[in-house]
Structures are given as structure tokens and as C-alpha cells.
Amino acid sequence: MATKLQRLQRGQHFLGRTLFTAAVAPRLVKFNTVEVVSSPSLSEIRKFFKDSGCQVSTGYTCLKLTCPYCVDPEAESERGAKSKEKQLFVNMTTGHCQCQCSRVCSSWSNLTDSLAIAKRQTKKKKSAPKLPKEQSCDQEWRSEVKNAEELWEKGSSLSELRSDSLRKLKDRFGAGSLSTETFDRFCARTDAKRKTLLLPQYGPESQHRGTSMVETCKQDPDEPEDSHLNRVQSTVIPRDFSPGLFGFHLVQPQHTEIILTANELDAMAVSEVIGQSALALPRGTAYLPQEVLPLLEQFQKIVLWFGNDMRSWEAAKSFARKLNLKRCYFIRPLDAHPGPLQALTKGLSLKTILRQATPMSHKSIVSFRALRDEVLGELSHAEQVAGVKWKRYPLLNKHMKGHRRGELTVFTGPTGSGKTTFMAEYSLDLCMQGVNTLWGSFEIQNVRLAKIMLTQFSMCNLEKNIDKFDRWADKFELLPLHFMTFHGQQSLKTVIDAMAHSVYVHDIEHVILDNLQFMVGVSERQLSVDRFAIYDNLIAAFRKFATENSCHVSVVIHPRKEKESDELQTASIFGSAKASQEADNVLILQDRRMTALKGRKYIQVVKNRFDGDLGIIPLTFNKETLTMSPPVKQKAKRPTKKEKEGEDAEKKTDGDEYELFEGMMLKSKSETEIGIGE
Numbered sequence: 001m002a003t004k005l006q007r008l009q010r011g012q013h014f015l016g017r018t019l020f021t022a023a024v025a026p027r028l029v030k031f032n033t034v035e036v037v038s039s040p041s042l043s044e045i046r047k048f049f050k051d052s053g054c055q056v057s058t059g060y061t062c063l064k065l066t067c068p069y070c071v072d073p074e075a076e077s078e079r080g081a082k083s084k085e086k087q088l089f090v091n092m093t094t095g096h097c098q099c100q101c102s103r104v105c106s107s108w109s110n111l112t113d114s115l116a117i118a119k120r121q122t123k124k125k126k127s128a129p130k131l132p133k134e135q136s137c138d139q140e141w142r143s144e145v146k147n148a149e150e151l152w153e154k155g156s157s158l159s160e161l162r163s164d165s166l167r168k169l170k171d172r173f174g175a176g177s178l179s180t181e182t183f184d185r186f187c188a189r190t191d192a193k194r195k196t197l198l199l200p201q202y203g204p205e206s207q208h209r210g211t212s213m214v215e216t217c218k219q220d221p222d223e224p225e226d227s228h229l230n231r232v233q234s235t236v237i238p239r240d241f242s243p244g245l246f247g248f249h250l251v252q253p254q255h256t257e258i259i260l261t262a263n264e265l266d267a268m269a270v271s272e273v274i275g276q277s278a279l280a281l282p283r284g285t286a287y288l289p290q291e292v293l294p295l296l297e298q299f300q301k302i303v304l305w306f307g308n309d310m311r312s313w314e315a316a317k318s319f320a321r322k323l324n325l326k327r328c329y330f331i332r333p334l335d336a337h338p339g340p341l342q343a344l345t346k347g348l349s350l351k352t353i354l355r356q357a358t359p360m361s362h363k364s365i366v367s368f369r370a371l372r373d374e375v376l377g378e379l380s381h382a383e384q385v386a387g388v389k390w391k392r393y394p395l396l397n398k399h400m401k402g403h404r405r406g407e408l409t410v411f412t413g414p415t416g417s418g419k420t421t422f423m424a425e426y427s428l429d430l431c432m433q434g435v436n437t438l439w440g441s442f443e444i445q446n447v448r449l450a451k452i453m454l455t456q457f458s459m460c461n462l463e464k465n466i467d468k469f470d471r472w473a474d475k476f477e478l479l480p481l482h483f484m485t486f487h488g489q490q491s492l493k494t495v496i497d498a499m500a501h502s503v504y505v506h507d508i509e510h511v512i513l514d515n516l517q518f519m520v521g522v523s524e525r526q527l528s529v530d531r532f533a534i535y536d537n538l539i540a541a542f543r544k545f546a547t548e549n550s551c552h553v554s555v556v557i558h559p560r561k562e563k564e565s566d567e568l569q570t571a572s573i574f575g576s577a578k579a580s581q582e583a584d585n586v587l588i589l590q591d592r593r594m595t596a597l598k599g600r601k602y603i604q605v606v607k608n609r610f611d612g613d614l615g616i617i618p619l620t621f622n623k624e625t626l627t628m629s630p631p632v633k634q635k636a637k638r639p640t641k642k643e644k645e646g647e648d649a650e651k652k653t654d655g656d657e658y659e660l661f662e663g664m665m666l667k668s669k670s671e672t673e674i675g676i677g678e
Contacts, residue, residue: 052119067085105291210237261281309333409585411554411589425453437480499545586606
């Protein structure tokens with residue numbers, strides 16, 4: 001009889017489909033939205049199950065109970081033996097429920113509705129709640145599942161390759177130090193035509209939930225040359241399927257410790273050298289889907305080993321909060337602690353690095369000794385600590401150094417000056433670099449905002465090039481971008497709840513709220529309340545949210561009504577001084593076109609708590625692409641002799657364009673106003 005591993009290697013497993021307990025579309029919408037979320041409290045969840053007569057046990061992230069959809073008393077009596085019970089996992093934060101059989105995957109409201117209907121029906125006849133019939137999936141989703149199945153079946157095992165082809169394949173992915181037996185043990189396959197690795201993701205009972213297609217890509221010139229992670233990228237197919245974990249088919253029920261890595265090659269390196277179970281997250285350090293949390297419930301100790309860059313460190317802290325800090329350990333992001341495969345390639349001892357894993361939670365910090373390693377990490381990774389760099393706005397990097405988590409940015413500018421257009425491109429730049437983004441547009445509809453951002457993303461006028469829409473929309477859909485469904489006046493609690501839900505479920509790193517005046521609105525109740533006090537309360541809530549959730553919050557606020565001839569200042573922000581005091585960064589969009597002969601639009605950095613560097617960034621609006629970033633410089637052709645002579649003459653008279661502009665704009669300002677020397 002073939003063993004379980006042999007069956008897996010021969011492909012005797014499937015891409016099963018998920019049945020839902022209510023009308024939930026199996027495919028994501030074109031543009032991700034975050035609707036009004038009313039997550040139940042833990043006490044409400046417990047009370048519901050107690051009233052329903054269900055026995056519940058508490059795990060690290062989920063409540064566990066016998067799945068009512070998988071137990072049929074009539075079927076059991078006919079067989080004369082009790083079948084193996086399946087567990088239903090209910091997330092203690094969101095109420096999201098999921099069964100081991102993967103037939104039940106639903107929200108809390110759908111679960112309660114389904115069980116309430118079943119309870120009324122079972123008064124007459126005792127039977128388990130019936131699952132509804134499988135929904136009809138759209139053609140695109142069915143086609144994607146079929147393509148994924150065909151791709152997996154066409155793949156071949158690495159042990160079937162010739163020695164020279166095998167060596168070239170491993171070298172291409174920087175995995176020359178991994179043995180072929182390790183690849184086979186993890187059921188890895190290869191597609192010779194695409195030159196890719198096919199790495200399967202598994203759920204309970206070795207269900208094949210998806211495949212990670214890993215391929216080589218051009219190395220980012222800004223990243224270190226010795227990092228193998230910079231040369232490979234992975235795509236999970238089918239895209240909108242319930243995710244699994246790479247290596248989960250090797251986990252045994254008695255295992256209580258696990259190592260989580262950011263990619264599949266690192267997981268194989270840990271397993272081969274240390275011999276301990278290791279799993280790779282389905283989306284790397286981008287975000288941790290709540291659907292995989294039930295798979296990790298059995299483990300009492302989880303070590304997060306992602307790498308030694310600051311993005312990995314931020315992801316480790318965020319994921320640990322979701323996984324339960326009490327059981328999480330991490331590898332400090334030091335130069336001596338690279339990712340597992342990189343450490344193996346450099347000849348470092350993986351066991352020695354693993355022994356230095358530190359608990360994520362500390363009861364107290366009593367001295368500098370507890371902070372010493374973290375301070376060293378920030379000093380040795382100064383550029384990464386500064387945050388994610390902008391690519392479309394290089395001058396923002398000069399003044400603000402980067403975009404960092406846990407900060408509050410206040411942005412203001414005159415009415416009609418282009419605040420939303422700038423903020424759309426500002427956030428899109430970061431989103432294109434993998435920063436999970438949530439947009440809350442209270443002033444304009446999401447369709448119009450998505451149109452603006454899609455045009456900025458494609459860098460062409462799609463109204464004139466409608467034939468290019470599908471190509472650019474498919475690429476835009478892959479961005480980690482989500483939209484709130486709010487429009488107009490909303491309560492603070494509703495907005496904060498939606499933000500908190502998104503941070504937990506989608507690991508949001510950047511929230512944009514545009515704008516505060518439209519969100520607050522005017523009601524009869526507010527007319528009798530000090531409006532400044534309302535704005536102070538909002539700013540304080542957003543400041544607290546950014547700090548507690550390690551999430552950057554950008555708030556757009558209209559300025560006070562002032563003379564058009566006067567430049568806006570920090571005191572021009574509507575409300576009291578609390579907004580500028582609480583903010584880490586204050587940006588002002590100045591529009592001098594109507595008040596000066598050679599006036600222009602520019603962004604003025606008037607507060608920068610991280611670095612203290614202030615200054616201005618000139619803007620250039622392109623009506624075709626709706627962008628305000630400086631145009632991309634094209635590679636210059638080799639100049640002719642006459643052109644060269646003309647360039648030499650220009651160099652004698654022309655200086656740096658930015659410095660000329662900055663000097664012209666700030667000529668009349670004192671050092672105190674522009675912050676020179678800070």
C-alpha cells in the first residue's frame with residue numbers, strides 16, 4: 001500500500017472547493033471594499049453558543065467546538081458507529097468561522113443565521129443543520145481553478161530531472177544548498193517551460209488548497225546583492241482560494257512547536273538542517289490571512305523567522321499580535337541573523353541562530369539592557385528604520401526620509417487645489433511597493449477615486465485608450481488596496497471599527513481618511529456642541545489607533561477660511577492646535593498660481609517629528625495621467641556635436657532646478673518660518 005507521502009507526490013490530492021453557509025461570493029470583487037463591520041465581542045460569542053447548547057473550548061486565537069454541519073445523528077445510527085468529529089473554529093476577534101472539513105467558511109452573522117434556522121427546524125426532526133447547495137461560481141473563477149489543476153498536473157518532480165538541469169534549477173533560485181530529497185518531501189514540482197517551481201499549500205487532512213508558483217525576477221538595485229529573496233517572486237494560484245500553508249502535510253498531531261518563515265525556500269532550509277517542522281506563510285510578510293489561524297491552533301510555541309530587514313521585523317510584530325503574543329518568539333533583525341536559506345548559504349549555524357529566539361511579550365522593561373538590542377538594530381539599519389521610500393516623489397525622501405508605521409500625518413490645502421489627487425498618487429506609490437492600504441473617501445465616491453488611481457497607475461489617459469483598460473485593471477487588482485464603503489457623514493465608532501477590522505484581517509499598514517470635515521458633517525446635535533472639541537476627539541482617537549495598531553494614519557483636513565494672498569501655515573489647519581500637536585508629520589499643499597506671476601503648486605513639509613528636516617517639494621500636474629509627481633526622465637540619446645555645445649552653454653547659466661525653485665519660494669521667509677538649521 002502506498003504511503004501518504006507517496007500519494008501526495010503522485011498528485012493524488014485535489015484543489016477542493018469551499019462551500020459557504022450563506023450568500024457569500026467565492027470570488028473577490030474587482031476593487032476590494034471594507035464594509036460596515038460589526039464584529040461580535042467574545043462574551044457575545046460565548047453566550048450564543050451557551051444558549052445553543054454547544055460546548056466550547058478556548059484556543060489561542062479561536063474558540064473550538066464540534067462542527068454542527070459535519071455531525072448527522074441519523075447517519076451515525078445507521079452506521080452504528082460514531083464518525084470522527086470535525087472541529088469548527090470561530091475567530092475570537094472577528095467571529096469568522098471555519099471547519100476542518102473546509103466545507104464551512106463564513107462570517108459570524110451568516111453562522112448565527114444558519115444555526116438559528118436549523119434550531120427551528122430541528123424542533124420537529126432531530127438532524128444536523130443542512131448546508132446549502134454549492135453556489136455557481138463565475139466563469140473566470142472556474143477557469144482559474146482549472147488552470148491551476150492543469151498546471152500542477154503538468155509539473156514534474158525534481159528527482160526526475162537530469163543532474164545538470166537540476167543543478168541549474170537550484171542555482172537559479174539560490175537553493176543549491178538544499179537536497180533533492182527535501183524538495184520531494186515537500187512535494188515540490190517544476191514547470192520546465194515556465195522555468196518555475198510549483199510549491200503546494202495544504203490544509204487539514206492534506207487538502208491541496210493552492211500552489212505557489214515561484215519564478216526568478218530582476219533584482220532590485222536598492223536591495224543587498226547577497227539576498228536570494230530579491231531574485232525570486234511567488235504567485236499563489238488560484239488567487240481567491242482559501243489559503244493553506246506550505247509544509248502543513250508534514251505536521252503531526254503531537255507537534256507543539258513550529259517555525260514560520262516568509263517563503264517556501266526558507267522553510268525547506270530549516271527542515272533540512274534543523275529537522276524541525278517549518279511552515280511558509282501563504283502571502284509572505286505582506287499579510288497573514290485569518291483563514292490560516294485555525295491551522296496553527298495546535299502549536300504552543302511559534303518562532304517567527306522572516307529575515308533581518310525592518311519590513312520583516314514590522315511584519316513579525318504585527319503577526320505576533322494576531323497569533324497571540326504569549327506563544328510567539330522571534331529572531332532579532334540583526335546582520336548576523338539573516339533568513340534561513342541565506343544563513344545556510346553563508347555557512348552560518350541555523351541552530352545557533354534559532355537558540356537566540358526571543359519571546360515577543362515582556363512583562364516589563366526595567367533597564368536599558370532590555371532595549372539594547374533593539375537600539376542596536378535601529379542604528380545598524382538606519383535607512384530601513386526610516387521607512388518605505390517613495391519612488392514617484394524622491395524629494396519627499398529627502399525631507400521625510402520615508403513612510404513609517406505608527407505615525408499620524410495631517411495634510412491640508414486650499415479647496416480645489418488637488419488634495420485628493422495628490423493623496424491618491426502619494427498612497428498609490430507606497431501601495432505599489434507592497435504597503436497594504438485602506439482608503440476612506442468621505443467626499444468622493446469610490447468609483448471616481450478608483451478611476452483616478454487607475455489612471456495614475458497606468459500613466460496614460462484610459463478614456464482615450466479604452467482598449468488598454470482590461471490589461472491595466474488586471475494589474476491594478478493585484479495591489480493590496482482596499483476601500484471603505486462610507487460616503488458622507490459617519491460616526492467615529494463606525495470608522496474606527498472598520499479600521500480595526502481591516503488591520504486585523506488584511507494587515508493594513510496605511511489608512512487614508514479624506515476628509516475630516518465630510519466625515520464629521522453637521523447635525524442638530526452637533527450644533528449645540530463645541531465643534532473644536534469634536535475635532536480634538538477625532539484627532540486623539542486616530543493618534544491612539546496609529547500607535548496601538550502600528551499603522552500609519554493620514555488625515556486630510558480643510559484649512560480655515562483665509563485670504564487667498566496669504567500662504568497657509570500650521571495654524572491654518574481647521575480646529576484647535578491639537579491636530580498639529582498630535583501629528584508626527586504636517587504637509588501643506590500651497591497653491592500660488594493665482595497670487596503670483598510665476599506661482600506654482602508645491603508641498604511644504606512644516607513638521608517632521610522623525611527627522612526634523614523641513615522643506616518644499618514642487619508639483620507638476622499632468623492632466624492626461626492625473627499625476628503631480630515629476631515626469632520620469634527618459635534615457636538621453638547620444639548628443640550631436642552641436643547639441644553638446646548647446647548643453648555646455650546652458651550649464652554655465654542654469655543651476656539645479658529644485659534649488660532655484662526652493663530659493664525663489666523661500667527668499668522672503670525668515671529662518672524661523674522655514675525651519676532652516678533644525
